[in-house]
Amino acid sequence: MDDDEAIARSLAGDLSAYEALVARYSTLAHRTAAMLGAGDEAEDVVQEAFVKAYRHLSSFRRDAPFRPWLLRIVANETHNLTRSRGRRSELTVRLSATVSATAPDDPEGAAVAGDRRSRLLEAVRRLPDRERQAVICRYFLQLSEAETAQVLDWPLGTVKSSTHRGLARLREEVGHDVT
Structure with missing residues (x-):
């Protein structure tokens, strides 16, 4: 159905x-x-x-x-x-939802991926509210720009600009492996 x-x-x-x-x-x-x-x-x-x-x-x-x-x-x-x-909530993220597959016999690769993931998640937590919400909807929840605009009740242009600014901050803080 x-x-x-x-x-x-x-x-x-x-x-x-x-x-x-x-x-x-x-x-x-x-x-x-x-x-x-x-x-x-x-x-x-x-x-x-x-x-x-x-x-x-x-x-x-x-x-x-x-x-x-x-x-x-x-x-x-x-x-x-x-x-x-009455306070700003911490972002709760299930790492299993964002983990990229790493070969189990590659401990160095797993450590690097874990460190990169931790830095990225911490940087996402520190984003201003609008940018954090836009990035979460677009990349963690994999919503389209139109769906994100509906979910957040924002104009499409606000979604685009907030996502762009959020990604720019993440690139600046974490490095260029963030897309």
Whole structure:
């Protein structure tokens, strides 16, 4: 069952169809919440986002893709959480999601890759909020510029400029292996 059919069936009251959407997007929603600053509370954010998405499913534009719409709700919930904390949240990143394969019999290569990855993640954490959010959506969550604009509720030009500035800062701080 594709997203359109699952949404139509959900709107008709079929809870198993909505469960299919939840199963399909839970991992991505959780990763989005964690990477945008929810940290240990990502599970709560995702649960609340899915509840809100279900409540507002009737307002979903059927000609639009579901994934960016849902991730926008996740981003809003994450923003609400971090704002209510009253402090800037640390970025939680699962290294396994960003690890590039290194030969297990190459300890020197693994050490170099681990060091490079650590420097990159620390540099991403230090980016200004807008640049960090744009870089995370584009490169860690692998969203298109248009999807990133939808998720963050920004104009497309802001996504492009924030991503460009963020990557420039990362290149300056970490080196030119960042693309």
